[in-house]
Amino acid sequence: MILIEQVLGNVKDAVWKQRMDAARIDWLVLDQWEAQKNRLRKRTSKDLELAVALDRNTHLHDGDILVWDEAESSIVVVKTELKPVMVIDLEKVMAQSPELVLRTCFELGHALGNQHWPAVVKGNKVFVPLTIDQKVMSSVMRTHDFAGVTFEFMPGSDVIPYLAPHEARRLFGGAEPASHAHADHAPPHTHSHN
Structure with a gap:
């Protein structure tokens, strides 16, 4: 050894x-x-x-x-061999009125929580591990059509350098169906688009 x-x-x-x-x-x-x-x-x-x-x-x-x-x-x-991660970008939302920011973030949190998707929040980004088929996750996001919210899917190995060890455990360790959402804060830089 x-x-x-x-x-x-x-x-x-x-x-x-x-x-x-x-x-x-x-x-x-x-x-x-x-x-x-x-x-x-x-x-x-x-x-x-x-x-x-x-x-x-x-x-x-x-x-x-x-x-x-x-x-x-x-x-x-x-x-x-990490699962892909959906990266939700809230940068455009944050430039809106406080009332719209609050409503959008609350509705997004409700939608993610309703799906029992674990999440880590860092700055203007929300990281959600792939727990079901990518097409289904995309469909959920498009169905809600959150104004100013964009998202993309990235390899987990590209996301993990932005995470503290406890955040990686929450994101990847919690990437099982029936897990509950979690949140933490501090921004990485990624490019997001629908």
Whole structure:
């Protein structure tokens, strides 16, 4: 077993991209639940046992490098398998009158709560994990036709860097049918459109 206490880098870094081209890659595949943890024990796709023990309030990201063996030219890379996330943008709503902002946010909260969709609010964005078919979630949003509200679906791995560990647990750990909505605050930057 190999103890992992820190990440060596990420495949997005130029130096690791070069090393990966010639390396034998072994994947540590993490699901919805595992991706939000800072401590876990798991085998890679090539059966290498790892014990991950990262600092508190940190977690692994897609593409993180955990092991590099230069002599063997082998590398262990994290692959997260997170469900997509609906990102609801309220920026245009926030520019409206306080009465309209209140009404729209209340009606949106009621609609999301009625569906039992978990949610995390950060600034002008609401993140809702895919708990049912994307077409159904789109249909619910279009049926309500909230003035000034736009939405899009993004890969969960693109959203998780904007989240604190407790928010990731709420968003991805609660992405089961019959979960209830949650809220937290502080803005990331995403591009939203219908």
